[in-house]
Amino acid sequence: xxxxxxxxxxVRAMTxxxxxxxxxxxxxxxxxxxxxxxxxxxxIHALIGPNGAGKSTTxxxxxxxxxxxxxxxxxxxxxxxxxxxxxxxxxxxxxxxxWQEPARYEGLSVYSFIKAAARNRSDSKIREALRxxxxxxxxxxxxxxxxxxSGGERKRIELASILAMEPKLVLLDEPDSGIxxxxxxxxxxxxxxxxxxxxxxxxxxxxxxxxxxAEHAFLLCCGRLVSKGSVEKIAHYFQQRCIPCDHQExxxxxxxxxxxx
Amino acid sequence: xxxxxxxxxxxxxxxxxxxxxWAQLDVARIEIHANRVLGVHLVQGLEVDARQLDDGIEAxxxxxxGVRIAKPIQVCFGMIPENGVQRVILDIVVENEARxxxxxxxxxxxxxxxxxxxDARLTIGRHAEYAYIERHVHGAEGGVVVIPRSKVHVLEGxxxxxxxxxxxxxxGQIEIDVELTGEAHSASEVAARVSGSGNDRxxxxxxxxxxxxxxxxxxxxxxxxxxxxxxxxxxxxxxxxPHARGHVDxxxxxxxxxxxxxxxxxxxxHPKAHVTHExxxxxxxxxxxxxxxxxxxxxxxxxxxxxxGLLLKGRSDRRPLGGAYQSEVLxxxxx
Numbered sequence: 001x002x003x004x005x006x007x008x009x010x011v012r013a014m015t016x017x018x019x020x021x022x023x024x025x026x027x028x029x030x031x032x033x034x035x036x037x038x039x040x041x042x043x044i045h046a047l048i049g050p051n052g053a054g055k056s057t058t059x060x061x062x063x064x065x066x067x068x069x070x071x072x073x074x075x076x077x078x079x080x081x082x083x084x085x086x087x088x089x090x091x092x093x094x095x096x097x098x099w100q101e102p103a104r105y106e107g108l109s110v111y112s113f114i115k116a117a118a119r120n121r122s123d124s125k126i127r128e129a130l131r132x133x134x135x136x137x138x139x140x141x142x143x144x145x146x147x148x149x150s151g152g153e154r155k156r157i158e159l160a161s162i163l164a165m166e167p168k169l170v171l172l173d174e175p176d177s178g179i180x181x182x183x184x185x186x187x188x189x190x191x192x193x194x195x196x197x198x199x200x201x202x203x204x205x206x207x208x209x210x211x212x213x214a215e216h217a218f219l220l221c222c223g224r225l226v227s228k229g230s231v232e233k234i235a236h237y238f239q240q241r242c243i244p245c246d247h248q249e250x251x252x253x254x255x256x257x258x259x260x261x
Numbered sequence: 262x263x264x265x266x267x268x269x270x271x272x273x274x275x276x277x278x279x280x281x282x283w284a285q286l287d288v289a290r291i292e293i294h295a296n297r298v299l300g301v302h303l304v305q306g307l308e309v310d311a312r313q314l315d316d317g318i319e320a321x322x323x324x325x326x327g328v329r330i331a332k333p334i335q336v337c338f339g340m341i342p343e344n345g346v347q348r349v350i351l352d353i354v355v356e357n358e359a360r361x362x363x364x365x366x367x368x369x370x371x372x373x374x375x376x377x378x379x380d381a382r383l384t385i386g387r388h389a390e391y392a393y394i395e396r397h398v399h400g401a402e403g404g405v406v407v408i409p410r411s412k413v414h415v416l417e418g419x420x421x422x423x424x425x426x427x428x429x430x431x432x433g434q435i436e437i438d439v440e441l442t443g444e445a446h447s448a449s450e451v452a453a454r455v456s457g458s459g460n461d462r463x464x465x466x467x468x469x470x471x472x473x474x475x476x477x478x479x480x481x482x483x484x485x486x487x488x489x490x491x492x493x494x495x496x497x498x499x500x501x502x503p504h505a506r507g508h509v510d511x512x513x514x515x516x517x518x519x520x521x522x523x524x525x526x527x528x529x530x531h532p533k534a535h536v537t538h539e540x541x542x543x544x545x546x547x548x549x550x551x552x553x554x555x556x557x558x559x560x561x562x563x564x565x566x567x568x569x570g571l572l573l574k575g576r577s578d579r580r581p582l583g584g585a586y587q588s589e590v591l592x593x594x595x596x
Contacts (some may be wrong), residue, residue: 063551088559090555095555107572
């Protein structure tokens with residue numbers, strides 16, 4: 001692993017989430033490989049890496065999605081293991097996830113979708129959450145969260161539901177995928193709001209534009225932590241050594257199912 | 262119970278304050294408990310001729326030619342006792358160029374052994390428009406047998422929309438049987454949304470015949486099942502005239518030990534007619550479920566919300582008769 005510059009002052013920054021030696025195999029392939037990372041409370045982090053690095057898998061493990069609960073190692077949230085908790089139990093502790101491709105719901109209104117997540121279920125709060133992602137409540141509240149909404153609109157509505165939830169830790173999987181520049185700006189605005197709320201953010205990305213909105217970055221490749229540190233350092237490393245990836249040998253060995261641990 | 266007490270109980274079970282309704286003099290209404298008409302309020306151009314039967318009511322309802330009734334007619338059918346039979350025979354005529362809508366609330370909140378049969382014959386005149394929305398409220402015991410049968414004839418240029426909903430309380434047993442014929446340039450939509458649980462039995466049979474040129478028709482069914490409930494949906498759409506267009510859509514969500522069967526039949530006997538169909542039976546989508554659970558909902562809460570959305574889809578995105586009855590479309594947030 002390369003360096004650890006960029007870590008916050010350990011006296012002031014508290015660890016909110018810690019992955020300890022997490023190893024996950026899916027279909028006989030090792031997807032996460034002895035991965036250990038700490039995330040700090042109230043900070044914005046980015047997990048960056050090429051396709052197949054294990055970034056989304058890491059988010060899925062933290063959220064406890066089905067198929068991602070049987071792994072070696074541990075996940076500690078506020079010092080306690082959450083390994084045996086269900087998705088909703090983790091959510092009630094304050095952890096949530098925004099998917100790369102948000103789900104569509106036939107017939108479920110935007111209002112009901114946001115309200116279901118909201119900590120404060122008043123109409124005014126639900127409207128406020130929509131405004132915070134740049135959508136007019138009058139135009140959207142009665143619409144269904146279905147295919148009549150664009151991908152960008154659904155991403156913003158999902159983010160509105162997360163803002164209304166007021167979580168302690170948010171996993172944002174590829175927040176820029178499938179959306180236009182204007183929608184991306186609104187998502188970055190929402191990121192600032194989450195930061196103001198004191199929410200810890202972990203962004204999953206392979207985009208340098210997204211990376212630059214983080215405070216700390218972790219570079220993953222082949223399910224391993226390759227480097228961590230300041231955004232500038234990781235951005236430089238990513239540009240120089242990940243495009244193309246200089247861990248091809250590791251990838252080939254992974255593809256052959258060999259133990260790379 | 263007094264008539265007034267029965268009315269109060271019926272309206273209370275469907276969440277309506279009758280005094281609010283009765284204060285609206287421009288809203289026509291008909292209230293029937295078992296075999297007695299408890300209340301009728303008519304508006305100009307609407308005629309109701311009701312006759313008491315031993316076990317129900319026979320009524321002829323007519324909307325006179327050219328009359329356009331602005332607000333939906335409110336009909337409340339039901340029975341407050343636990344046991345009994347209610348048979349309703351309806352002959353509904355919407356004369357040429359007339360326009361009306363009906364919201365029928367059918368309530369059996371205490372049912373243990375109730376049988377509700379309806380035989381309706383509807384004639385929608387030339388260029389007339391008629392929307393019929395039937396909402397059922399049953400008790401938790403499932404002791405209801407509901408048998409709504411209707412034969413509908415939509416004349417040239419007529420528009421017909423019907424929406425049957427049973428998503429509160431247990432179904433018991435339901436046997437929906439709709440037979441519709443659409444003449445030239447007519448437009449018809451038949452929708453049913455039913456949620457079954459326990460050992461409920463749901464049989465839905467909808468047959469539409471697009472008999473005239475440019476006739477259009479849609480049959481749409483959404484069913485959610487859990488526990489040991491069973492449903493069979495037969496949707497048949499025939500098109501036998503040039504430029505007739507139709508679509509059959511059946512969606513069923515199954516959980517637990519429930520069993521669903523869908524049989525969409527499309528039959529085209531004219532080379533310039535076109536009919537499509539889609540049927541989907543499956544469980545709740547895992548991505549939808551996990552998204553809601555990641556917001557803190559339990560699995561059961563998430564499933565309920567997803568199913569409510571599916572079942573209410575027909576309501577929230579429809580505007581029967583071009584928006585004339587928007588008050589009947591759910592307000593934001595209730596889906």
